[in-house]
Amino acid sequence: MNKRLLLLSADEVRRRLLRVGAVVPTLISDNANLFYLTGRVFSGYACLSANGGIRFFVKRPSMLEGDDVIYIRKPEDIAAYIPPTDVIGLELGSLAYNDAMRLKAAVGASEVVDVSVRMMAARSVKTAEEIACMESDGLKHAEIYRHIPGLFNEGMTDVELQIEIERLSRLHGCLGLFRVNGPSMELYMGNVLTGDNADAPSPYDFAMGGAGMHPSIPVGACGEQIRAGKTVMVDMNGNFNGYMTDMTRVYSCGKLESIAVKAHQCSIEICRALADMAVPGTETRLLYEKAYGIAENAGLSEYFMGHRYHAGFVGHGVGIQVNELPVLAPRSRSVIEEGNVIAIEPKFVIPGTGAVGIENTYVACKSGLRCITNAPEEIISLI
Amino acid sequence: MNKRLLLLSADEVRRRLLRVGAVVPTLISDNANLFYLTGRVFSGYACLSANGGIRFFVKRPSMLEGDDVIYIRKPEDIAAYIPPTDVIGLELGSLAYNDAMRLKAAVGASEVVDVSVRMMAARSVKTAEEIACMESDGLKHAEIYRHIPGLFNEGMTDVELQIEIERLSRLHGCLGLFRVNGPSMELYMGNVLTGDNADAPSPYDFAMGGAGMHPSIPVGACGEQIRAGKTVMVDMNGNFNGYMTDMTRVYSCGKLESIAVKAHQCSIEICRALADMAVPGTETRLLYEKAYGIAENAGLSEYFMGHRYHAGFVGHGVGIQVNELPVLAPRSRSVIEEGNVIAIEPKFVIPGTGAVGIENTYVACKSGLRCITNAPEEIISLI
Numbered sequence: 001m002n003k004r005l006l007l008l009s010a011d012e013v014r015r016r017l018l019r020v021g022a023v024v025p026t027l028i029s030d031n032a033n034l035f036y037l038t039g040r041v042f043s044g045y046a047c048l049s050a051n052g053g054i055r056f057f058v059k060r061p062s063m064l065e066g067d068d069v070i071y072i073r074k075p076e077d078i079a080a081y082i083p084p085t086d087v088i089g090l091e092l093g094s095l096a097y098n099d100a101m102r103l104k105a106a107v108g109a110s111e112v113v114d115v116s117v118r119m120m121a122a123r124s125v126k127t128a129e130e131i132a133c134m135e136s137d138g139l140k141h142a143e144i145y146r147h148i149p150g151l152f153n154e155g156m157t158d159v160e161l162q163i164e165i166e167r168l169s170r171l172h173g174c175l176g177l178f179r180v181n182g183p184s185m186e187l188y189m190g191n192v193l194t195g196d197n198a199d200a201p202s203p204y205d206f207a208m209g210g211a212g213m214h215p216s217i218p219v220g221a222c223g224e225q226i227r228a229g230k231t232v233m234v235d236m237n238g239n240f241n242g243y244m245t246d247m248t249r250v251y252s253c254g255k256l257e258s259i260a261v262k263a264h265q266c267s268i269e270i271c272r273a274l275a276d277m278a279v280p281g282t283e284t285r286l287l288y289e290k291a292y293g294i295a296e297n298a299g300l301s302e303y304f305m306g307h308r309y310h311a312g313f314v315g316h317g318v319g320i321q322v323n324e325l326p327v328l329a330p331r332s333r334s335v336i337e338e339g340n341v342i343a344i345e346p347k348f349v350i351p352g353t354g355a356v357g358i359e360n361t362y363v364a365c366k367s368g369l370r371c372i373t374n375a376p377e378e379i380i381s382l383i
Numbered sequence: 384m385n386k387r388l389l390l391l392s393a394d395e396v397r398r399r400l401l402r403v404g405a406v407v408p409t410l411i412s413d414n415a416n417l418f419y420l421t422g423r424v425f426s427g428y429a430c431l432s433a434n435g436g437i438r439f440f441v442k443r444p445s446m447l448e449g450d451d452v453i454y455i456r457k458p459e460d461i462a463a464y465i466p467p468t469d470v471i472g473l474e475l476g477s478l479a480y481n482d483a484m485r486l487k488a489a490v491g492a493s494e495v496v497d498v499s500v501r502m503m504a505a506r507s508v509k510t511a512e513e514i515a516c517m518e519s520d521g522l523k524h525a526e527i528y529r530h531i532p533g534l535f536n537e538g539m540t541d542v543e544l545q546i547e548i549e550r551l552s553r554l555h556g557c558l559g560l561f562r563v564n565g566p567s568m569e570l571y572m573g574n575v576l577t578g579d580n581a582d583a584p585s586p587y588d589f590a591m592g593g594a595g596m597h598p599s600i601p602v603g604a605c606g607e608q609i610r611a612g613k614t615v616m617v618d619m620n621g622n623f624n625g626y627m628t629d630m631t632r633v634y635s636c637g638k639l640e641s642i643a644v645k646a647h648q649c650s651i652e653i654c655r656a657l658a659d660m661a662v663p664g665t666e667t668r669l670l671y672e673k674a675y676g677i678a679e680n681a682g683l684s685e686y687f688m689g690h691r692y693h694a695g696f697v698g699h700g701v702g703i704q705v706n707e708l709p710v711l712a713p714r715s716r717s718v719i720e721e722g723n724v725i726a727i728e729p730k731f732v733i734p735g736t737g738a739v740g741i742e743n744t745y746v747a748c749k750s751g752l753r754c755i756t757n758a759p760e761e762i763i764s765l766i
Binding site: 002007029030031035039040041042043044059060061062063090092093094095096097098099100101112114116159160163164166167170171173175176177183184186188189201202203204205209213214215216217218241242308309320 | 385390412413414418422423424425426427442443444445446473475476477478479480481482483484495497499542543546547549550553554556558559560566567569571572584585586587588592596597598599600601624625691692703
């Protein structure tokens with residue numbers, strides 16, 4: 001076990017701090033942001049100063065080392081180490097109200113400012129080192145999907161197939177944990193949907209729903225048997241190193257309705273069109289409009305991004321968390337930046353058949369999007 | 384899929400609301416608390432009035448039905464449906480600062496009061512219906528542990544064994560999701576520790592640590608091969624219905640040092656002593672003291688609840704989340720109440736051998752604690 005708190009090089013930390021560009025003294029405690037700034041999760045705070053400095057107030061674990069590592073027992077201990085400040089930057093989008101008030105009082109500030117959006121914006125453009133992590137994820141993620149037909153046995157339910165994919169993913173090094181931004185988003189390892197369960201609405205803001213196995217976590221596989229003429233949409237966890245790729249492929253059991261095959265082709269077409277169009281500077285709302293337009297021209301708009309319920313986006317940033325910036329949605333105000341990593345997932349729900357469409361993760365380059373989840377895109381037969 | 388929002392009987396809801404005893408108008412949005420009050424997770428708010436009433440403001444999913452179900456698009460829509468109020472109760476221990484401020488403004492309140500502790504206190508005493516869910520968990524949990532020796536092959540690593548237990552658990556209906564109270568507590572499906580990895584400190588506030596497979600989630604199995612003379616401590620997810628039991632057993636590969644066997648026996652002895660002692664009204668700090676005292680008398684205090692790092696508790700409430708009230712810790716001010724469900728986990732870390740000790744989940748009854756995770760408690764040979 002490496003005892004150095006900082007698992008990133010000094011240069012890499014500097015690059016990330018420059019992207020954050022803190023303008024007030026800031027205390028970071030969200031696990032995803034701590035991992036971004038240090039390369040590890042610990043219990044405590046990364047303290048950013050407005051001049052680009054960073055120090056670490058650590059509660060646990062007990063043996064971390066480094067020049068700027070200060071052990072504390074409680075937030076109130078921080079005050080002794082930082083200059084008095086009127087304003088403190090905190091992650092007000094994720095930090096609990098009580099914790100925010102306690103930190104504010106601990107440092108004697110009279111005002112708190114939100115740095116959640118600043119952190120999300122910083123993380124939305126990946127460094128070369130981050131992109132390398134995600135490329136490595138993409139290779140493993142694609143390799144696992146290639147083995148899925150070999151995991152299927154006739155008579156299996158959606159959840160039985162999912163369990164075998166979970167096991168294979170874990171044996172290939174998947175960490176399992178699925179970091180999501182937002183307090184009430186929950187999912188276990190991924191989503192496998194067959195037949196009309198793809199049309200069951202869920203409370204969560206994922207692209208697809210599913211009734212789930214229990215009302216305590218109502219999303220995903222519901223125990224439905226995988227039958228002839230139905231699709232199986234597989235959207236499983238791609239976290240192998242703290243970063244994750246997002247990837248969906250569709251499998252089938254026997255012949256499908258032609259409209260399902262057509263919609264799947266339309267999804268592939270949308271991915272290609274968006275990958276070409278999304279050069280730096282492109283407004284992400286126009287990417288959504290393009291996707292919707294292609295679906296509409298194909299006469300498929302009523303199935304686009306759901307049937308009984310329609311998700312309001314066609315893609316999203318991905319990295320340490322599965323739902324990062326930018327979002328490809330009608331009212332989004334962002335533009336594509338070089339270094340964004342984006343999942344594009346034009347999906348369709350065809351009543352009586354199930355979900356079709358693909359999802360790939362792409363790196364935004366000068367010439368457009370470069371796919372890092374390369375595997376066959378057509379509907380793959382399970383039998 | 385049942386479209387009724389309320390999946391609990393009216394009587395059961397009344398019992399739970401009585402336990403909560405809201406004294407100001409309150410908006411609940413934490414998934415664990417929504418599940419407690421309704422029997423399902425949805426996106427939106429349960430609105431409690433000070434006279435014991437409950438209504439539901441729902442964003443998603445789209446088809447829920449019931450007398451008191453009101454669909455909203457955003458929190459600001461709530462104001463039209465509730466009387467003006469100066470004070471609003473919110474879950475300030477888990478609700479993000481920004482979300483709390485938005486809700487406060489949405490209902491025009493001038494003051495927010497925290498109901499997190501009230502909700503935790505309510506949930507700490509289970510109803511008969513909740514206890515039945517947990518008894519059902521305990522049967523399944525124990526059944527899975529009985530099959531663990533059959534999953535082991537010589538040469539396996541800790542994580543390889545864990546993956547086979549994950550699969551078996553899931554095939555037995557485990558939902559996988561591990562609900563934890565606290566923003567920065569993370570764990571995937573459970574913890575399997577072999578040898579000295581049990582002594583690696585983690586940033587998380589679990590009883591045991593482990594280095595984990597990656598610094599982005601530094602807890603648990605680390606890829607270490609399971610070797611002769613080492614223990615394997617298994618502490619896996621027991622969530623089969625939104626409630627979970629907590630259960631640990633120890634397995635071994637060949638002969639162990641006698642101090643490890645002695646410490647394991649001491650753990651069993653502590654569990655029995657605490658189960659007898661913990662009649663309603665017993666101070667939970669005295670239960671911790673009793674446990675520590677038994678360990679100390681056996682000359683094992685330096686290994687009690689860890690070796691390089693010592694966890695500061697010997698047990699905790701468990702239910703919808705794995706870390707509920709009461710906590711059995713030196714400074715705890717709670718007393719045992721009939722209907723508490725408590726995990727007791729006196730564990731020892733023996734350098735060179737690994738972790739030993741058991742964990743059971745108990746229901747607090749008039750005469751003491753009744754175990755609901757019944758399975759052999761001795762160290763079980765894997766070979």
